[in-house]
Amino acid sequence: MLSSTATTELDPFSPRTLALLDRAAAFCTTRASRLTETRRLVLGLILESRKPAGAYDILDHLRQYQRNAAPPTVYRALDFLLAQGLIHRIERMSAFIGCAHRLDCHHGNGCGHRAQFLICSGCGAVSEVEDSEISHAITSASRKIGFKPQQSTIEIEGICASCQQADST
Amino acid sequence: MLSSTATTELDPFSPRTLALLDRAAAFCTTRASRLTETRRLVLGLILESRKPAGAYDILDHLRQYQRNAAPPTVYRALDFLLAQGLIHRIERMSAFIGCAHRLDCHHGNGCGHRAQFLICSGCGAVSEVEDSEISHAITSASRKIGFKPQQSTIEIEGICASCQQADST
DNA sequence: ATCTCAGTCGTTATAATATAACTAAAGGCG
């Protein structure tokens, strides 16, 4: 599930991932939270994966760098990363992806967001979008019945643009 | 997790549930699918529960009526009921609820629908709604990036109306 | 009537995901 583009034992990540990890480190500094080595490795492994990474996939890869890693090692790191908003959990897949918004956008760090996820059943890729129309519709539908929404899971399964092209050839 | 309003060993369900089971049986007849005794029991147990029922909760209760029920017994019944659209799986809870639309509405049986679920973090109740604004927003957001949506998981966690009242007293 | 095939179910074992509980080490701070 995780791609294997590791270069060295000591610094396994691609330049892109390293840049994102630097952003994550800076972000954690501003929040006075600690991106420890284990947490950084877990985030890096998630960012390297082109598909959502399962906890035990992450564990397998983590063990290349920390021999004695165990399930709690990974789940604690995941809990931390979720709490910081650096990753998302995809419920339908029991798997985790990096937050595109937190690490990739140019709106500045720390702004909250309400994301939706488009899951391609062809290639398994998941893309994160932030559509205000969906968010508003959810808020308004909730209000209609007196429900006070706090957190949403929006996961849309279907076929991504590139898989549609691949099919039509 | 399941309420215990069973009346007799042989016919454990409330009048309301019995009526819904009758509808389910009629619905299955129209589709030439078989609502067997085990499947009927599992659906009944789900309908009796005021909260989403986990597979192993269902199993515990099912064993009162079928001593040798095992996990596959329940999961097979759940697979069938999901395929018929008689229940939904709530991903965030790994649990199952009856489909309000299929069994309760007056639009006639067999019409598909795109439901959303409001999960109360106070009382654990889940209500199913069908909001076209949300559905349209999802379709339109998907189209914007060339994604072809097929199936959505929309789960909104928050506080239901009655829990809000309870808090404010 | 019996054959056969698909669908259903019983049974056992195991896979996959996640957490509890306790101990030890590490880091911030007076």
Next chain:
DNA sequence: CGCCTTTAGTTATATTATAACGACTGAGAT
């Protein structure tokens, strides 16, 4: 340093879900 909080190691276990295989059942076909 000594104290306290956070983080991590370790073992065991809980929770959710499926694989695999054989037996039974019931509806048509021969």
